[in-house]
Amino acid sequence: MSSARRRSKSSSPALPSYNEAAELVAAYAARLARLRPGPRSSGASNSGPRGSDPDGPCIERVPLDQALGRVLAEPLRADADQPPFARSTRDGFACRAAEASSHRPLAVAGSTRAGQTPPGSLPRGSAWEIMTGAPVPAGADAVVMLEHVKEFDAHVEESGGPSARAVRLVPPRTIRKGENIVARGAQARKGDKLLLAGSWIGSAQIALAGSCGCATLNVFIKPRVAILSTGDELVPIGSAPGPGQIRNSSSAMLAAMVRAAGGDPWILPIARDTAKSLDTALARAASADLLLITGGVSAGKFDLVEPALIRAGARFHLTGVRIQPGKPLVFGEIPFRSIKPGPKLRRTKCPIFGLPGNPVSSAVTFMLFAAPIVAALAGRGGTDPSDARGPRFALARLAEDVKTKTSLTRFLPAACTFSGAFPEVALVPWQGSGDLAAMALANCFLVVPEDSDRLRAGSTVRILLP
Numbered sequence: 001m002s003s004a005r006r007r008s009k010s011s012s013p014a015l016p017s018y019n020e021a022a023e024l025v026a027a028y029a030a031r032l033a034r035l036r037p038g039p040r041s042s043g044a045s046n047s048g049p050r051g052s053d054p055d056g057p058c059i060e061r062v063p064l065d066q067a068l069g070r071v072l073a074e075p076l077r078a079d080a081d082q083p084p085f086a087r088s089t090r091d092g093f094a095c096r097a098a099e100a101s102s103h104r105p106l107a108v109a110g111s112t113r114a115g116q117t118p119p120g121s122l123p124r125g126s127a128w129e130i131m132t133g134a135p136v137p138a139g140a141d142a143v144v145m146l147e148h149v150k151e152f153d154a155h156v157e158e159s160g161g162p163s164a165r166a167v168r169l170v171p172p173r174t175i176r177k178g179e180n181i182v183a184r185g186a187q188a189r190k191g192d193k194l195l196l197a198g199s200w201i202g203s204a205q206i207a208l209a210g211s212c213g214c215a216t217l218n219v220f221i222k223p224r225v226a227i228l229s230t231g232d233e234l235v236p237i238g239s240a241p242g243p244g245q246i247r248n249s250s251s252a253m254l255a256a257m258v259r260a261a262g263g264d265p266w267i268l269p270i271a272r273d274t275a276k277s278l279d280t281a282l283a284r285a286a287s288a289d290l291l292l293i294t295g296g297v298s299a300g301k302f303d304l305v306e307p308a309l310i311r312a313g314a315r316f317h318l319t320g321v322r323i324q325p326g327k328p329l330v331f332g333e334i335p336f337r338s339i340k341p342g343p344k345l346r347r348t349k350c351p352i353f354g355l356p357g358n359p360v361s362s363a364v365t366f367m368l369f370a371a372p373i374v375a376a377l378a379g380r381g382g383t384d385p386s387d388a389r390g391p392r393f394a395l396a397r398l399a400e401d402v403k404t405k406t407s408l409t410r411f412l413p414a415a416c417t418f419s420g421a422f423p424e425v426a427l428v429p430w431q432g433s434g435d436l437a438a439m440a441l442a443n444c445f446l447v448v449p450e451d452s453d454r455l456r457a458g459s460t461v462r463i464l465l466p
């Protein structure tokens with residue numbers, strides 16, 4: 001590593017701020033999303049044949065119950081009006097609102113439960129017993145709730161059959177047209193685009209796709225994210241660390257984070273702090289869609305990752321950011337190397353992150369910068385501006401004074417409680433960015449702006465959500 005590069009890492013003012021770095025990464029993510037072979041836009045058929053893509057199979061079909069966390073490769077369209085019939089949202093009596101509101105007795109003309117259809121329309125001056133989810137008979141324009149009527153025997157016929165029942169809306173209550181009915185097609189019309197290609201699939205999206213009859217979904221193939229932990233002191237998790245050694249906990253952590261962001265993690269063997277070991281590992285890893293390297297990016301004597309990246313032909317976009325933890329972060333790209341023919345995105349470069357080795361630093365820099373790139377490579381939000389790829393921030397009330405130093409934006413492990421009227425956040429005591437126990441007690445990170453040396457108890461602060 002050149003001394004000039006080392007100097008640039010230790011002189012904070014030369015480094016970009018968090019916002020500048022985040023904007024750069026967001027612009028890069030947007031470019032990557034555009035490079036991804038386009039989603040299928042002619043998604044008129046939810047169950048049509050799988051599309052063939054000249055760039056290789058970028059889309060796969062998965063069973064609906066395995067679609068959680070995947071990204072839709074084509075729009076989801078309503079296969080029918082939703083709801084498909086005017087539906088009662090209450091147990092009660094379908095009626096004409098004007099008649100019911102006059103408080104006259106209404107003869108109960110029939111009864112329909114969910115799964116049945118009323119045989120005819122509602123006769124004038126009558127009501128129709130109806131259950132939640134059942135189709136409302138033609139002619140009815142409201143449903144009075146069971147709890148709001150008085151039911152009695154009208155003695156219309158001696159037989160005591162259904163026509164003897166009558167109900168009256170209990171005064172002074174009245175009812176308006178449309179109450180407790182969802183009109184046919186009010187949620188969606190047949191053919192409407194309900195979800196755009198690029199949408200992340202959660203449980204609600206799975207339910208919606210199920211309601212449209214999709215037993216399978218076309219989703220983007222997940223990007224392969226290589227994870228390379230570096231360090232002479234690291235041993236695999238299953239090994240007993242010798243003197244001076246520690247377990248490689250970060251690879252497993254990052255694999256989990258990659259999965260949550262929509263990627264397919266590929267954990268590589270630990271690389272040692274030697275040029276040869278790093279060169280060999282990089283040659284292999286450059287076949288991934290994204291490479292995450294941990295450790296070896298600070299200014300120490302054995303921080304050899306940047307020189308190795310330069311030998312691999314790297315172009316750097318970031319070599320440090322004014323944040324803590326995570327200041328030595330490296331972001332760039334190396335030429336893509338195909339180790340075997342197979343599905344590839346339309347790219348010639350493999351984006352790389354050099355994440356600082358301390359696990360809390362690795363976690364924070366992943367959340368802030370790498371996760372948006374994974375999401376973009378996964379095809380997420382490429383066409384849907386509302387599906388943000390960036391980190392999620394929220395506001396909370398600070399429980400206690402926090403003192404720090406200026407010049408770096410800080411992301412400090414914190415615990416936020418959501419039980420009160422407003423989220424309340426407090427720092428988790430920590431021993432620095434190697435403190436995994438503290439990070440495991442935290443559920444967010446308190447954001448301290450770089451110009452603040454103090455945040456006061458009771459003030460509204462930003463938190464970074466996982």
Ligand code: AMP
Nearest residue numbers: 229231247248249250295296356357358
């Ligand atoms: P480095 O960035 O390589 O200087 O590493 C900073 C600190 O993080 C050192 O204490 C390392 O032992 C620790 N560290 C580096 N990589 C890992 C890893 N994969 N898992 C756990 N700790 C690590």
Ligand code: MG
Nearest residue numbers: 231295296357
């Ligand atoms: Mg190291």
